[in-house]
Amino acid sequence: MTPANITNEATIYDETSPLLRTSNANSAEAQIAEKPKPTPLPKGQLAALCAVRLVEPIAFTQLFPYVNEFMSDLHLTDDPSKIGFYSGLVESLFAISQLCSIYHWAKISDVIGRRPVIFVGIFGLAATTIMFGLSKSLAGVLVARCLGGLFSGNVAVIHSVLGEITDSTNQAVAFPIYGLTWPLGSIIGPLIGGTFSHPASKYPEIFGYQFLKDYPYFLPCFIASVIALVGVFLGFLFLDETLPSKRTREKSGSPTNTDGPLSVSKLLSIPIISALALSGFMLSFLGVSFDVVFVLFCYSPIESGGLAFSASQIGYSLATSGAIAAAIQLCIMSYLLRTFDSAKMYNFCMALWPYTFLILPVLNLIARAGLDETTGELGTPAVALLWVGIAFVLMLSKVASLAYSLSMLLTKENAPNAASLGQSNGLIQFAMCLARSFAPFLVSSLFAISAEYNLLGGHLWVAVMVAVSFLGTTISRKIEQNSVKMTG
Known part of the structure; x- marks a missing residue:
């Protein structure tokens, strides 16, 4: 059985669907009447x-x-x-x-x-x-x-x-x-x-x-x-x-007669799986790159394009980041999953990455404007404004990172059969780990070169990461397109 056949059969046949189509009104009433009760969560x-x-x-x-x-x-x-x-x-x-x-x-x-x-x-x-x-x-x-x-x-x-x-x-x-x-x-x-x-x-x-x-x-x-x-x-x-x-x-x-797991080549020939793997690579690259470059940006001197934060201030920033991520997952993720289509929400999250990188140099401009030339320290209004800006950019990055959870959900929904769920997850996680293995070295080197040679005022890394982010957004659209094809 080919992957296309598997995908098409999973799309066309549904044991809960009537064999004959009814009118739209009757169909809508039937869907309301037959709406399944939530399965008890295995706590x-x-x-x-x-x-x-x-x-x-x-x-x-x-x-x-x-x-x-x-x-x-x-x-x-x-x-x-x-x-x-x-x-x-x-x-x-x-x-x-x-x-x-x-x-x-x-x-x-x-x-x-x-x-x-x-x-x-x-x-x-x-x-x-x-x-x-x-x-x-x-x-x-x-x-x-x-x-x-x-x-x-x-x-x-x-x-x-x-x-x-x-x-x-x-x-x-x-x-x-x-x-x-x-x-x-x-x-x-x-x-x-x-x-x-x-x-x-x-x-x-x-x-x-x-x-x-x-x-x-x-x-x-x-x-x-x-x-x-x-x-x-x-x-x-x-x-x-x-x-x-x-x-x-x-x-x-x-033993059961369920279909066996598919090979890597067959999994990659399924458009939605290959799109999730490629987009997962981009997501992991952007997410890890932001984490690395944020610490470098905070640590670097203000005149070099950073914020000149101390180790304790960077620690507070990272703790804030973790708290924001936990709050988003706990407070709004459940509502979002119940309200919005997973593929569209994934695409929205990926579209936020360019702005997370663009905001960082704005924070440096705030620091430069608030720097007291006589004492070499930031004024109180500048410090307050900086922490507001940091909280905002970290919140933006954690909303964008919701794409990780959505990727798991989309993989589950689009695996060609139950026996291939593990390998589908493995393939997509492989793509994410591949990006994670070299992203820190690449982005830290780019940051250092930009600062050392004053390329684009020390902000060449911003231009490159924004360009990569827009590429990631373009790739993520393929998930929504292939998801629509499967359900349409």
Whole structure:
């Protein structure tokens, strides 16, 4: 069976549709009368799935507060300016390794089931996080992060489980709750890393052990690993197997005749899947680029086109960003999903990215105008206006980032069959991880070159990112076009 046939059959045949068409009035009345009642949300499974999903952002971000200090402690270079190179290498290897394994984990889960893949991945992540905290050389650090990324490739499988435990009647509630896990994890992780690194010197009366003096980064890694094991425990208790073929076989005692998963080439030949993968690449590139360039922009001197923020001010900005993301997911995402078409909303979110980059140089102009030349400090009105502007641009970026949740939903709705949901998620997550693996290096280099050579007044990076953002908007329109073709 070809992908086109699969797509067409999924579009044409619907067991809930009448075989003969009726008048528009009768049809409308029938739709109102037959509107399905919401399926009860599997709260235990959703809670376990969120606990499992929380593991990766915590493990990924807990090292951010101390990674530069860790690299310095390894005495890799005498030049402090080169520490950032090693830190970037450590951070990028995780994403690159995840890229190499993400599709394979999804493919395996379509055969052996979701639960085994999820549990193996989390156990592996817990072990490699401990390994990272015990590392005493660059080689040990890199191996630990590589292995951690390989085990974290099960993220597409976790997305598939969310699609399989929900349906169209309850996904408007489930997806926003699930979407809270990444911003929550990205707040918890740095707090753990910043609070519990070097515990023997910070809290000698509690953690003054020689072991923690010898391994000053073990404790945050250990705490992150314990959280991972708690996720495994909750998953073991509450998370049922959701792979359709396994679930049906367990209930009936015999194998089913459902269609098998499609190959990569066949999945990519389906227009809506290829559009979601390509747009997912652009979405991840823009989202990661904004996160990287925002920190660089805040850190850079005002005369170089930045804001000259301190580390604590940047920390407050990132905490604000996480709080805004959580508030959006919790307060308005459910309403949006119930009210608007997913493909159109995805397109709207992608259309916001150009403006998030365009606003940043405006903030620099505010800082320049409010800078007191005698003291070299910003006046109170300028500081207040800057924080309002920062809150606005962060809010804009987090609304644009709702496209991540919408991408999961659209993948679920447009997978050619139930058996291919895991591989469809894997393919799209692969595209996102590919962008995430090189976007930080590319955009930080572009930012540095723009400032060093004063290209377009140091704002060449703005012009490039706005152009890329508009390209992403153009690509995202293909999702809406192909979605209309399937439902029309």
